[in-house]
Amino acid sequence: MSSAFHTHHGVAPVRVAVVPDSFKGSARAVDVAAAMARGVEEAFAGPGRKVVVDRLPFADGGEGxxxxxxxxxxxxxxxxxxxxxxxxxxxxxxxxxxxxxxxxxxxxxxxxxxxxxxxxxxxxxxxxxxxxxxxxxxxxxxxxxxxxxxxxxxxxxxxxxxxxxxxxxxxxxxxxxxxxxxxxxxxxxxxxxxxxxxxxxxxxxxxxxxxxxxxxxxxxxxxxxxxxxxxxxxxxxxxxxxxxxxxxxxxxxxxxxxxxxxxxxxxxxxxxxxxxxxxxxxxxxxDLVAEVLDAGRLLGAADLVLTGEGSFDGQSLAGKVVDAVRRLTPERTPVVVIAGSASVPPEELRNSGITAAFSIARGPASLERMREEVLPGITEAAFHCCRLLAHRPA
The missing domain is CATH 3.90.1510.10 (Glycerate kinase, domain 2)
Structure with a gap:
């Protein structure tokens, strides 16, 4: 469920939890989590701080x-x-x-x-x-x-x-x-x-x-x-x-x-x-899924949490996966959303407890092409999210 590197010269590794929903119609949560994990690990490749990635595919009790x-x-x-x-x-x-x-x-x-x-x-x-x-x-x-x-x-x-x-x-x-x-x-x-x-x-x-x-x-x-x-x-x-x-x-x-x-x-x-x-x-x-998966324990241990879903909008903050992840994560820990589209206004985002949200959409494209690019886009977004942490001193 997780991949880990040894500590580097005694410096504790950064712990990143990837806890996404599925991207409905495009990618299962387990594949989204794997794509996020790839991006995180690529960000920490080479010299500098090492990383432990905990993967937890998530859902809100509905499809997936x-x-x-x-x-x-x-x-x-x-x-x-x-x-x-x-x-x-x-x-x-x-x-x-x-x-x-x-x-x-x-x-x-x-x-x-x-x-x-x-x-x-x-x-x-x-x-x-x-x-x-x-x-x-x-x-x-x-x-x-x-x-x-x-x-x-x-x-x-x-x-x-x-x-x-x-x-x-x-x-x-x-x-x-x-x-x-x-x-x-x-x-x-x-x-x-x-x-x-x-x-x-x-x-x-x-x-x-x-x-x-x-x-x-x-x-x-x-x-x-x-x-x-x-x-x-x-x-x-x-x-x-x-x-x-x-x-x-x-x-x-x-x-x-x-x-x-x-x-x-x-x-x-x-x-x-x-x-x-x-x-x-x-x-x-x-809440049911969080309890069954003991998500609170994993999120409580993280230095950074990446979550996501196909469309991040106002409904996402009312009982959906992103909302549950935010509620279960300690206030001091950044929570970043990676989504197919992100349309939550800055003020609402600031008040929600979510640190930042990134869309993987690069511009107009056919639905078929967007589906093909979902997982590489998630990996790339996760990579950029983690580059600041990767080379920050412990």
Whole structure:
């Protein structure tokens, strides 16, 4: 995970932590970290102070979190045969920590919007059922904790498909099982947990969630996120009514009213039954990743921190990777952002605690050319960031 040189004439080496997010659509966090590390090491090559580079690919709980954790753990993904949000066969990945105690699922590997972008969207029928085989694989592996990353979903079924895949039955008044999808939830009468896999209750569930939307209402799952999943205004009303009915049934079954809790509207209501029935905890994604990777320890030991992402803007300072890295780094330690584009005004940057931000863009270029130049550009930017340190006396 790190590369080190011996101390030079008794002078302690400079310790640089490279802790980037992925550059979405262009480079994985593990490759960005490697490119940054190359630039740092080139800056310190030759006489002068030596360097220790600690690499920690990072993520905020959304797309790329599985790859970031696998990269940091130096483990490889496992795959299972499952189904996408429309029930078509797909292979999806999951991860295991080196000690086998923690399992990681990126739900969008099964229920993600990109997987169904080749056909007309079916917001009333889209289901989370495909996440079930991933959970079962982790339970079979004997994990004690499941980290569920839920961004990018195509579904608004309130997580009922996932629970159904684990053995729960969502029943209409006549005792028949409801078909998959959020469109059927208005007919929900009760939930039968007799056949629910008991192991699902015995593990700790933590859900990486970076939105605070409630389950229902004007700010709820259907109203805010339904349209981007293909829902018409009529579909939104039906889906919202179904989620209200689900909340009623969950409250009757467990005594837990999840309808207005912050975050329950994420990923089409996926956290709602996991919270009410299985005791799942919602955690800000970047905080969850930081804890799992013990990022605070590494950042606390650094003399300089390099982080980065595809686009560094105002949103970056509100719960994204750059924000988490800044919060976890001691105030005395410089934090430098390397990004595809950097558009944070100087005053906002100064107030944020970020020391400096550099864009790797050299001018107008095609998207294809920019993607080809991302990793060399990151290496070059990291090189220039570190040249001042490399030849500064200890």
């Amino acid at each position: 979190t599985l790859d970031a954790l696998l990269g940091a753990w130096d483990t490889t993904a496992f795959t299972v045969d499952t189904a996408d949000a429309l029930g078509r066969p797909v292979r999806a990945r999951y991860g295991l920590s080196p000690d086998g105690r923690t399992g990681v699922i990126e739900a969008a590997e099964a229920n993600g919007l990109p997987l169904v972008s080749d056909v007309p969207l079916r917001p009333l029928a889209a289901s989370t059922r495909g996440i079930g085989p991933l959970v079962t694989a982790l339970l079979d592996a004997g994990v004690e904790e499941i980290l569920l990353c839920i961004g990018g979903s195509a579904t608004t079924d309130g997580g009922t498909g996932l629970l159904a895949a684990l053995g729960a039955r969502f029943l209409a008044r006549d005792g028949s099982e409801l078909p998959d999808g959020g469109g059927a939830l208005v007919d929900l009468d009760r939930v039968d947990l007799v056949s629910l896999d008991p192991r699902a209750r015995s593990v700790r569930w933590r859900i990486a969630c970076d939105v605070t939307n409630p389950l229902v209402g004007d700010e709820g799952a259907a109203a805010v996120f339904g349209p981007q999943k293909g829902a018409t205004p009529g579909d939104v009303r039906l889906l919202d009514a179904g989620l209200r009915r689900l909340a009623d049934v969950l409250a009757e079954a467990t005594g837990a009213d999840v309808r207005d809790r912050p975050g329950m509207g994420a990923a089409g209501g996926l956290p709602a039954p996991l919270t009410a029935l299985l005791g799942a905890e919602l955690v800000p994604g970047s």
